[in-house]
Amino acid sequence: MENNYILNPNPLVQFLQKEQKDFTKADIIRYVTENEIEMINFRYVGGDGRLKTLNFIISSLEHLDSILTYGERVDGSSLFPYIEAGSSDLYVIPRYRTAFLNPFSQIPAIDILCSYYTKEGKPLESAPEYTLRKAHEEFKKVTGMEFQAMGELEYYVISEKEELFETADQRGYHESSPFCKWGDFRCECMRAIAQAGGKIKYGHSEVGNFTIGNTQYEQNEIEFLPVNIEEAADQLVIAKWIMRTLASQYGIDLTFAPKITAGKAGSGLHIHTRLVKDGKNMYIADGKLTDNALKAIAGILDIAGSLTAFGNTNPTSYFRLVPHQEAPTNICWGDRNRSVLVRVPLGWTEGAEKMVSDANPLEKADASFDAGIKQTVEFRCPDGSADLYLLLAGLAVAARHGFEMQDGIQYAKDRYVSVNIFDDAHKATADRLSHLPASCAESAECLEKQRSIYEAHGVFSKNMVDGIIKQLKAFNDRTLRQDIGDDKARLTELVKMYMNAE
Known part of the structure; x- marks a missing residue:
């Protein structure tokens, strides 16, 4: 056998x-x-x-x-x-x-x-893991589809500076050794995560790399494969524990913090989603996004402000979510556009099965190739401070909400953007869009206004929502970003405070 x-x-x-x-x-x-x-x-x-x-x-x-x-x-x-x-x-x-x-x-x-x-x-009722299970069950009842997700886990390794083979500042994307210093560590993390049941897509070095004094900061990423949202949350929680424990054994520091210092790439936790029924990706048909995809996107956009209460949970989150960076601030969506909140990344279109035979003349095109199965929709604002179970529960609620909206499809179409909205030439487009919260205080207000959507169907408990709102307000950070401004010393103090906060 x-x-x-x-x-x-x-x-x-x-x-x-x-x-x-x-x-x-x-x-x-x-x-x-x-x-x-x-x-x-x-x-x-x-x-x-x-x-x-x-x-x-x-x-x-x-x-x-x-x-x-x-x-x-x-x-x-x-x-x-x-x-x-x-x-x-x-x-x-x-x-x-x-x-x-x-x-x-x-x-x-x-x-x-x-x-x-x-x-x-x-x-x-208020346990994060059970909240996620309820959110998925209610989504399946309303839509008849399974909600799948995968995370892009970005992080910085912090170590003593090495003088040999330095990489230019903020130019570390997909770098190899000897310019990437912690690639072997990343691979060891990936193996341990996979042995613990994590479904890993790939790992690579990321854009962020810089030095402060004798300290070197190198950004890497481990990305997972789509699985049902309960499993996605479990494997991300285990992965973060494995990575931190292994870093401790190496004698290095590792952080998922959203921001390290001004002017350098922050770390996000982009979440890709997919709707599946009978093994088929319901986001795409005949090479185009389906109404199912538009409804899910509409729901996510409609309550995006309050989703930050689960995905951007401490003041440093909002030092990453600033205009004119890759992290989004405007509530909109688009294809292959990294300035938007919800992005439809490059998929595998019809005819893509011919690429492997073109690159490898001895191979024949695979007639069973499913061009649509890999297509996902990416939510780009969360970061490493996220409560993983509540974030994925919130996304399932948001997608379900999109199916329950009377005008979901048109709502999504009205918020489609095909340009870089951080470009001054498209300022008029940016001005017509709503914006994400700029602080935990604003995030709490968004959750207060939209809490009924999360509490519907008994998914989020009232006590939990009350507790999250109270916790976010306690940061008292409404003007913190403006107060700190370009003061790197104060930002460094703030980052240290939340370096290992989830």
Whole structure:
């Protein structure tokens, strides 16, 4: 029989000979007992967006079965700011499909992501992971389609300056060694993420590179493949944990911060989306965007301001979202246009299957080539401060909202832009468009105005939305960008404050 898993980098998938999504409790027990695993680690995301950990040393088969069946209790008030201490006990229950071999533990260990449940045994309504699950379920009910996403994870590696083979300032895009200093580190991260179940598209160096004194800053990116939005969020959370842990072992710093210093490229977290039904990409037909795509785009544009509450969550986010940079500020969309908020990147059009045979004369064109499957629609404003589960939940809500809008298709057509709107020659076009918030305070106001869209269908809980609005307002940053201006010292202080904030 052909081995369909021979190239799969995940050791559990290779051993169990099944997809990760099909893992059962019995599978986990089998792997543990036959591979001398000594520890189970529960992982779950707190209100700060970072992975938390609960370690179990396995003492017997009965103990292992108990851990995997009943989960454990945790203090919800220490994990989420909107949970009262008087009624804060929660259960964390493992999701077997997320199990992976810990790449760092000296004690052989299996890590598993968990979901939160209340004392009544029901999912915690305000848990980010459950919010995402609800958002996807409601989207599928309304549209009959699956919502898929992939992230572009940009980051800076911070290290001592190397004198040899320096790259020109802000010219690091797709650079190779020896000019790219941290390519091997990036590849090691990619392998560890893939072994943990991450579906990676590719990795490369990015534009940003500069030095301050003896410190070198080099920007890289790891991009993922489209998967359903629940899996997309899980793998991004695990990826960020792996990358930071590996950086710590290397003795270097790594940050997903939106902005490092003035005048240099910031780091975004662009999210590509795709609608799929029966294995077909519903964004495109006959080489053109479908009405489904226009409706989804309309919904995202209509509530783009409030989506920043989940995707741009601290004051440094808004030092990246400034005019005349690649980061967007105007609420519009376009094809292959990096000045817009929602971009339709270059796809693979009809006839594209002939390219490989032209480049390789010994190859014949593939008649089964699906020109449309790769087409995505990209949301360009989020950054590394995003709450990944809530951001993807918000995008699913926005896309569903587009299908529920009476005039969604026309709304999208009216906001299509084919020019670089940062060019002074097109100022009139830019002036007619709405703008993204310029601070956390403005983001909170947008969420207050549009909260009913998120709370509809019971997706976002009222308590969670209240908590997010309160947290954003607490930054008190309405005039911060103007106050700091070109003062690099003050910007540096601000960046340090939020360097490792999610």
